Amino acid sequence: xxxxxxxxxxxxxxxxxxxxxxxxxxxxxxxxxxxxxxxxxxxxxxxxxxxxxxxxxxxxxxxxxxxxxxxxxxxxxxxxxxxxxxxxxxxxxxxxxxxxxxxxxxxxxxxxxxxxxxxxxxxxxxxxxxxxxxxxxxxxxxxxxxxxxxxxxxxxxxxxxxxxxxxxxxxxxxxxxxxxxxxxxxxxxxxxxxxxxxxxxxxxxxxxxxxxxxxxxxxxxxxxxxxxxxxxxxxxxxxxxxxxxxxxxxxxxxxxxxxxxxxxxxxxx
Ligand code: PHE
Ligand code: ZN
Ligand code: ZN
Ligand code: ZN
Numbered sequence: 491x492x493x494x495x496x497x498x499x500x501x502x503x504x505x506x507x508x509x510x511x512x513x514x515x516x517x518x519x520x521x522x523x524x525x526x527x528x529x530x531x532x533x534x535x536x537x538x539x540x541x542x543x544x545x546x547x548x549x550x551x552x553x554x555x556x557x558x559x560x561x562x563x564x565x566x567x568x569x570x571x572x573x574x575x576x577x578x579x580x581x582x583x584x585x586x587x588x589x590x591x592x593x594x595x596x597x598x599x600x601x602x603x604x605x606x607x608x609x610x611x612x613x614x615x616x617x618x619x620x621x622x623x624x625x626x627x628x629x630x631x632x633x634x635x636x637x638x639x640x641x642x643x644x645x646x647x648x649x650x651x652x653x654x655x656x657x658x659x660x661x662x663x664x665x666x667x668x669x670x671x672x673x674x675x676x677x678x679x680x681x682x683x684x685x686x687x688x689x690x691x692x693x694x695x696x697x698x699x700x701x702x703x704x705x706x707x708x709x710x711x712x713x714x715x716x717x718x719x720x721x722x723x724x725x726x727x728x729x730x731x732x733x734x735x736x737x738x739x740x741x742x743x744x745x746x747x748x749x750x751x752x753x754x755x756x757x758x759x
Contacts, residue, residue: 491751492605494597496740499747502593503585503653505530507735510583515731517578517589519620520552527576527592528555531617534596535559538603540615547619547630554619556627561602564609570758571614571710572598572647572750573628573701575621582733586725590653590717590738592617594747601751610759611644618701621650628701632708645675645757646705648714652746654725655739662742663719665694669706670713678753679715686745697721715749717742 506527510516513523528544535542540559547554557576574591578584595615602613620626632640654662664683670676676692683690694716696702702712717739718724727737 491755492601494601494744494747494751496744498597498600499593499743500740502596503589503735503738506589506592507583507585510578515583516580517584518580519549519554519577519623523583524554524577524619528557528619531557531576531592535599535615538599540599540603545631545634547627549620549623549626554627556619556631557617558631559599559615561607561609561613563607564612564758566612567642568611569614569643570611570645570754571616571643572649572754573616573618574649575619575627575701576617577619577622578733579622579729581729582727582731585734586651586653586737587728587733588621588650590651590743590746591649594649594652594743594750597747598750598754607755611757613754613758616701621701625701625703629704632704640708640710643705643710646702646710646712647675647750647753648700648702648712649746649750650700650714651716651718651724653738653742654717655737655742657726662717662739663691663723664688664745665691665716665718667702667712667714668693668695669702673711673713675711675713678756679713679749682749682752688745691719694720715746717746
């Protein structure tokens with residue numbers, strides 16, 4: 491794949507921060523910041539030539555939505571899927587959690603379009619709403635799949651918090667989900683990070699606290715990447731007002747974006 495530079499994901503993060511700034515510093519479901527995020531995703535992905543669907547749902551009276559986008563080439567019977575959550579908590583703008591995953595995926599969509607990739611398998615990205623209410627959007631998507639559609643998803647890769655920075659002199663804690671050790675999905679990520687001279691923890695226990703859980707429960711092979719060491723060390727600004735652009739490290743965004751590119755290109759063939 492082509493190398494993704496910092497400017498692309500950082501420009502997306504600046505947009506997400508603008509949406510939050512115009513919405514009392516939040517992109518929580520039901521807010522203008524969330525609605526603007528969904529519109530932005532829809533416009534960006536459609537503009538890149540991806541087949542894009544907005545799936546609306548409500549959570550305790552609040553409007554939420556998923557954006558699902560597919561690169562319309564490759565065998566639709568074998569899907570490589572990747573996802574991140576588009577919402578934040580009420581307390582903050584959610585730039586690392588999980589603007590970082592969203593921005594890294596948008597950068598990947600652009601790289602695929604610009605390369606005019608013709609993969610063997612179908613590539614589909616999901617941008618989930620209401621993760622912060624308990625993985626609601628991803629669960630909604632999986633439970634509303636038509637019969638047989640879950641079985642066509644060969645892999646689901648989750649990206650939640652991939653922009654952590656050095657804190658208190660402690661290096662970023664790159665981790666791969668424990669689930670990916672047994673199904674082989676960690677391998678392409680491990681080879682990418684090894685080539686960068688970075689040691690990763692290959693067995694992050696996420697306690698199902700993100701959007702891979704619904705896919706795993708439906709029998710899909712899953713894994714994910716995060717720049718956190720463990721769920722006890724999520725960063726000083728986790729779920730706080732200060733989860734803004736200064737809470738994200740540009741180099742982490744570069745590493746995450748290119749790790750995704752290497753894995754998606756290798757898994758999709
Ligand atoms: N971002 C999750 C949350 O929204 C926490 C989490 C981080 C889960 C990394 C899995 C991996 O609370
Ligand atoms: Zn298959
Ligand atoms: Zn969160
Ligand atoms: Zn999150």
